Amino acid sequence: MLLRLFLGVLPFVGSALSQAAAQYTDPDNGITFWGLTDVVHNVTYGYVFPPLATSGPNPNEYIAEIVAPLVNQWVGFALSGSMIDSLLVAAWPNNGKIVFTTRYATVYPGPVITTLPSTSINSTHWKWVFRCQNCTSWTGGSIDVSSANAVPAWCVSTIAVDNPADPGTSMVQHTDFGFYFFQFSLAHVTAAQYNNWAAGGTGGGSTTTITSSSTTTTAPPTATVSVDYIIVGSGPGGIITADRLSQAGKSVLLLERGGPSTGQTGGTYQPAWAKGTNLTKFDIPGLFESMFTDANDFWWCKDITVFAGCLVGGGTSINGALYWLPSDNDFSTSVGWPAAWTNHQPYTAALKARLPPTDAPSTDGKRYLEQTSVVVSQLLTNQGYRNVTINDSPNAKDHIYGSLHLFIGGKRGGPVATYLQTALARKNFQLKIYTEVLNVVRNGSQITGVKTNDTSVAGGIYPLNPNGRVILSAGSYGSARLLFRSGIGPTDMINLVAGDPVAGPNLPPSSQWINLPVGYNVSDNPSINLVFTHPSINSYDNWADVFTDPPQADAAQYLASQSGIFAQASPRLNFWEALGGSDGVTRWLQGTARPGAASVTTVYPYNATQMFTITLYLSAGIKSRGRLGINAALNALPLVNPWLVDPVDKAVLIQGLQNIVAGVALVPGMTMITPDNTTNIVDYVNNYDPSTMDSNHWIGSNIIGTAGKAVVDVNTKVFNTNNLFVVDASIIPSLPYGNPHGLLMSVAEQAAAKILALSGGP
Missing domain, CATH: 3.30.410.10 (Cholesterol Oxidase; domain 2)
Structure with missing residues (x-):
């Protein structure tokens, strides 16, 4: 049964990184830690190391603390940032005490952990402060405590362990996880300070503080500059729309929850045989089949139960790259498109000019x-x-x-290699990776910004300029879930969000919920x-x-x-x-x-x-439809299979x-x-x-059409909102003749033009 935990934490590899560790002092014990507070779950993780060795190996220990609301049934971390050949430390409260465990696929006895006196549990939170000896190296792995570029992982679960009294109990999969940037090299104190704290002493540290929980003080995060357009998701819809909007002189912020993909985007994950080149797994088309067999599959979204890409380029960075130019029938009114969309040829021509296909790649x-x-x-x-x-x-x-028609030049091309590069060259465009949008911030029909996991900005909120707009391009599952979490969609889905202790408080009042058929009309080959x-x-x-x-x-x-x-x-x-x-x-x-x-x-x-x-x-002409939605853990999944x-x-x-x-x-x-x-x-x-049987060609969850039957209107604006749009596969009403990859890129070209032409914008 211990294997359940190991399999559950494999998704650690490659999640959100917009957060960064900072120095703070715990007011209860005076210990100066370096760490962060995850704003989504209000959990604080802090660490401090003894001084680096002047010769020989560095010390193999640290002091750490976790401060967590009781709603989180267990909390853990892996300083190496991966649960493949890595050490997980996890803990939970039980009968007034902290129960902890160390895991390395199974229970791992190597570390020596001493709970320190400032550990506490009250009516709302628990705090575990501890010394972890023999914790920086293990069979098959280690962390470099002098690193200036560490990426630790955290995880939380709102599902209790099987037997809370037993450190060796079985643990089900975490319900959320993430990553952050940490300069281990800065998180060291003098031997005298460290030894005092390790022995249970207090005081003697800095007075700098960061956001933690009800037991710590707060230093204000920085404000962020508002923009004309915030686009959520760097798949084909998001990238192409961002490029065209920034080309028109609009200030554009593109937020991507995952990390880089191709070498051109800063990606570095490559086969050993490609070392010394800038070619990553995502550059080399012939590695496509290995996307489904690689144990280190960090590119898949772990909170969606079907294959979905969480990285720069989205599905276009991991798919088979089959690239079919759309037919006239693919945009006809007979398959559900508004009449204003049938003249697709100028937009398809623009796509072809930027991204010419070839059948000899x-x-x-x-x-x-x-x-x-x-x-x-x-x-x-x-x-x-x-x-x-x-x-x-x-x-x-x-x-x-x-x-097969693919991309030119023998490499994975697509919008990442073309549209994204021209956007990045403009001063009015910014791409932020490892930044997960949790919901749009709205007052009735007006959207004022987006709430994210980014602790460096006030409340995690990125604001809009006056008359600014938000465009969701997170895919058929991701965009639908964002609408649910923003109080838009069927009541049964929004009620699931309302019942979540973290996401629920971010919903608008129920009087402002917008009932639209989000998640219905779903189709897949x-x-x-x-x-x-x-x-x-x-x-x-x-x-x-x-x-x-x-x-x-x-x-x-x-x-x-x-x-x-x-x-x-x-x-x-x-x-x-x-x-x-x-x-x-x-x-x-x-x-x-x-x-x-x-x-x-x-x-x-x-x-x-x-x-x-x-x-x-x-493909085209298919009549079957299904429904997608979320479960109580807010994971996205098919509710009714469409096949x-x-x-x-x-x-x-x-x-x-x-x-x-x-x-x-x-x-x-x-x-x-x-x-x-x-x-x-x-x-x-x-x-x-x-x-x-699925093909992962999911469309239709935010279908385009008329009021009362659709989610977005002819301009891709969400009904009953002033400035919220969707541009991704979820608006496509019917499956095209071929893989929807090419069709979707033409859709993005046309959507960008319609959004720019719509009055009332920035």
């Missing part, structure tokens, strides 16, 4: 690992498909196939994998070792010129078929083929080196699968192994695990 113009394309092309040609350059004819999406083998296929070892131990020649080629296999993600070919449904509605089947397979289910032996996968998605709710959707998808399978016998050497011949397609779909 390798810098040498060649395509690599094409065996899968050859086999699937034969399968499709036999069924009447034709080979085209897909983005040359965006409106043609029936019985066509072609190579249902996807089904078919797995095959063919003697000509190179499965590329199922992409298993591309991050840690790729073929040396392929890695060397990529590093030398951004060419070769690593210049694109794993997919190799895409195709579409239009299928009529019994309800008279045409639906489109999209297929993607790639070497390797995510999973195989067969009773027969097979050659894993010859595997390839065809994933079939139902195959409509029976005709299911029938059409089955028909499309059967069409593909019918052609397998016409391709010599091609064998389907999942499902194999012991299972028919109907049973395969009926028994398909819904948790693996």
Whole structure:
């Protein structure tokens, strides 16, 4: 059961960093600590170290304190900033005493912890002050107490441990966590001071104080400069909108809860084989499959139960980078767009000019690992498909196939490499990373700013200029949750926020709640994998070792010129078929083929080196809808799954699968192994695990449209507000023909133009 804690704290890697440690003195014991107060949970974490050694190893201990409201059932920290090969110290109150534990995947007996006399518990808070010896190094890891650039982690849980009296009890996952900047090198005192405090003595420290809890004094945080536009989230919607608004001379603040991604953004997470370059995991397209297998997966949002990117670029920094220019139908009134949006061509052209797609991303113009394309092309040609350059004819999406369109230059491009760079060059634009927006600050229909986790600004609030505007671009889940936390949405969701001891007090009065269908109308492509083998296929070892131990020649080629296999993600070919449904509605089947397979289910032996996968998605024309929302912990999740709710959707998808399978016998050497011949397609779909059916192409949770039926109006402004907008995938009313990546970027271009043209702004 102890494993539950270890798995729960893995998400420590890579969260919020806008906070920074500062010096303060605890008035109850006179100890000078360096630390911070997390403004969201009102928990203070403080540390002080003995003096650095003049020779030999540094001391292996420190004195620390945690001051926490009782609503937090347990609180912990990891000074190394990671729970992978790291030490966690956690504590909670029980029957008037502090119970503490140290964990390193399991209970870890190495540290010697002494609770100091100024520890206390009262009716509202508990304070644990302690000496931690043998706490700066452990099997497999350590912290550098002389570091000027440390990034410790904190975590809190509003869920009690299983047995509060037992330090070795099982502990469920924390309900929140974060990071902050800490100059360990400054947090040292003289030996005399340290030894006095370590022995339980008091006094002798500085008088500087910071915000803590009811037991400490407060030094005022600094004010922050107001701006014309605050944009929440640096995904494609946020970046493109920020660039266009700042280009128009508006002052723009772009807030991102996560950290850097590509080397261009300051990212440094890279495979060992790329050391010495500026290429990170997020730069190299061929590392896409490793996004889902890397244990250090800090890029995923840990408080959303589906895959969502919390880093600069959002989903465009971690997806397969399939880039389809939108069709006219993708913006038609027949799929839910207002008439004012149908003329998308100027905005799509602007996108294409800034970000031209290519179906030959390798810098040498060649395509690599094409065996899968050859086999699937034969399968499709036999069924009447034709080979085209897909983005040359965006409106043609029936019985066509072609190579994947990605970004130029053999690297992950997208808005991070283009729009963000031009924005950053302007003095009227600022990007702040590791800054999580908790809610918008509003008085009725007027938004005055946003509340964040940033302790360096007063109340954590970033204010707007007069007539300023806030734009939510946090994705289908993130933007919906921000609306809930701001008192906008269905009452059942806002009531969950109201019941949260931290978020609830930040809600406006219930008389100011705005009832809109936030979280409804959600759609995502249902996807089904078919797995095959063919003697000509190179499965590329199922992409298993591309991050840690790729073929040396392929890695060397990529590093030398951004060419070769690593210049694109794993997919190799895409195709579409239009299928009529019994309800008279045409639906489109999209297929993607790639070497390797995510999973195989067969009773027969097979050659894993010859595997390839065809994933079939139902896209445009789909009728199924679901609902997303939050739970009591305010984590975002699907409430009603959107896949195959409509029976005709299911029938059409089955028909499309059967069409593909019918052609397998016409391709010599091609064998389907999942499902194999012991299972028919109907049973395969009926028994398909819904948790693996999603495509993470979530749209519609803040749907655009008319009052009473939608969340945002034709200008993307949230109904019943004066100056709150949403620009991300959540406003898209229906799934496009292909992956929504390209469509969304065109949406952002058009939304920015509409917002600028709207009267009453800054």
